[in-house]
Amino acid sequence: MRHSRSDVVDAAGRLFAARGYHGTSMRDLGRELGVLGSSLYAHIDGKQELLVEVIDRGAAEFQVSAVAARRVAGGAPARLRALIAGHIDVVLNHRDEVRTFLNEASALDDDHRRRVIEARDSYETLFRDTIAEGVAEGSLRGGVDPKTTAIFTLSILNAIDRWYRDAGSLDREELSDRVTAFILEGIAAP
Amino acid sequence: MRHSRSDVVDAAGRLFAARGYHGTSMRDLGRELGVLGSSLYAHIDGKQELLVEVIDRGAAEFQVSAVAARRVAGGAPARLRALIAGHIDVVLNHRDEVRTFLNEASALDDDHRRRVIEARDSYETLFRDTIAEGVAEGSLRGGVDPKTTAIFTLSILNAIDRWYRDAGSLDREELSDRVTAFILEGIAAP
DNA sequence: CCTACCGATCGGTAGG
DNA sequence: CCTACCGATCGGTAGG
Numbered sequence: 001m002r003h004s005r006s007d008v009v010d011a012a013g014r015l016f017a018a019r020g021y022h023g024t025s026m027r028d029l030g031r032e033l034g035v036l037g038s039s040l041y042a043h044i045d046g047k048q049e050l051l052v053e054v055i056d057r058g059a060a061e062f063q064v065s066a067v068a069a070r071r072v073a074g075g076a077p078a079r080l081r082a083l084i085a086g087h088i089d090v091v092l093n094h095r096d097e098v099r100t101f102l103n104e105a106s107a108l109d110d111d112h113r114r115r116v117i118e119a120r121d122s123y124e125t126l127f128r129d130t131i132a133e134g135v136a137e138g139s140l141r142g143g144v145d146p147k148t149t150a151i152f153t154l155s156i157l158n159a160i161d162r163w164y165r166d167a168g169s170l171d172r173e174e175l176s177d178r179v180t181a182f183i184l185e186g187i188a189a190p
Numbered sequence: 191m192r193h194s195r196s197d198v199v200d201a202a203g204r205l206f207a208a209r210g211y212h213g214t215s216m217r218d219l220g221r222e223l224g225v226l227g228s229s230l231y232a233h234i235d236g237k238q239e240l241l242v243e244v245i246d247r248g249a250a251e252f253q254v255s256a257v258a259a260r261r262v263a264g265g266a267p268a269r270l271r272a273l274i275a276g277h278i279d280v281v282l283n284h285r286d287e288v289r290t291f292l293n294e295a296s297a298l299d300d301d302h303r304r305r306v307i308e309a310r311d312s313y314e315t316l317f318r319d320t321i322a323e324g325v326a327e328g329s330l331r332g333g334v335d336p337k338t339t340a341i342f343t344l345s346i347l348n349a350i351d352r353w354y355r356d357a358g359s360l361d362r363e364e365l366s367d368r369v370t371a372f373i374l375e376g377i378a379a380p
Numbered sequence: 381c382c383t384a385c386c387g388a389t390c391g392g393t394a395g396g
Numbered sequence: 397c398c399t400a401c402c403g404a405t406c407g408g409t410a411g412g
Contacts, residue, residue, distance in 0.1 A: 020296070022213040025406065141379045158349070170338070187331055189330055226398065228398080228401095237391065
């Protein structure tokens with residue numbers, strides 16, 4: 001079976017997500033595709049290039065999702081809800097790329113890592129700005145700090161990949177509802 | 191300079207936390223201590239043993255913290271507050287061990303990994319039970335699901351290591367207060 | 381995509 | 397803790 005370059009990147013995503021970049025050898029990757037490790041160099045220049053490409057795919061998915069969510073009409077809570085739902089979709093529809101994006105960015109060389117951190121920061125800023133708008137318009141509680149709140153929210157969302165299974169009793173929509181309710185209402189009795 | 195076995199485990203924690211288990215060679219570890227990689231085998235039987243020991247240290251810290259927090263008098267919210275404060279202390283006082291515990295458990299061999307996952311589950315259960323008690327006694331909102339809520343809470347707490355810096359403007363107590371307020375009250379305007 | 385390699389580095393050992 | 401190694405594996409290349 002002949003493979004496309006995209007097949008190689010797919011396989012790299014699977015293995016990097018499962019074993020990490022340093023835990024994956026080019027021979028492992030070849031075996032995953034049924035070819036020799038050395039044969040992969042017909043498609044790519046080096047191992048690091050595969051990491052960059054997998055992580056860029058993940059970053060791009062988040063970018064697309066965020067742009068769409070920011071356009072949602074209504075108040076800040078509605079936009080925040082859309083950001084949350086979009087993030088969950090990205091995490092669960094692109095698990096390998098997202099996992100690699102979240103856990104293996106430290107294996108990138110300096111320039112690429114800086115770029116990824118910038119992308120991550122600008123994505124976080126979308127959450128922060130939405131929360132700040134909610135505070136300003138009065139739909140979110142005064143005194144809420146947009147920065148830490150955005151971080152707490154993204155902490156919950158990024159961790160979903162670590163525990164959620166589609167086969168379980170909790171479907172994706174219910175998951176999204178619970179995350180949103182937790183963030184907006186908390187858990188203390190009124 | 192002669193080193194103790196504990197010095198070697200300390201250094202392993204630093205490097206595993208920074209570069210990951212597979213990203214750290216025995217020669218890297220030797221360099222960190224000013225000796226040759228091969229000299230480390232006077233202290234240990236193998237590299238995997240170091241990973242086990244670093245992760246066990248992290249697990250033990252969480253265990254100690256949890257036992258203390260469960261003893262706190264008052265309602266479930268007070269105990270949950272204590273669990274949160276304790277967890278933050280462990281994360282920030284033992285960053286290398288905790289980071290390795292959280293991110294490198296997948297590099298453990300099967301038996302050790304199973305043990306760590308069990309420890310993690312039983313720790314999570316303490317959070318879950320505390321939340322369930324709060325729902326039962328009426329201090330936490332009815333309808334709150336203890337399992338997902340415990341996961342959301344731990345997601346926030348475990349991610350703290352990824353962004354919090356002591357040098358910043360937010361001190362640890364303020365951090366703990368914000369996390370607790372976020373979880374209990376949420377961010378929606380009343 | 382395979383054959384046939386390369387030099388470098390890996391975890392680890394024997395002996396002092 | 398060092399000297400002097402070991403076999404295995406690493407990322408990668410030349411040539412077909």
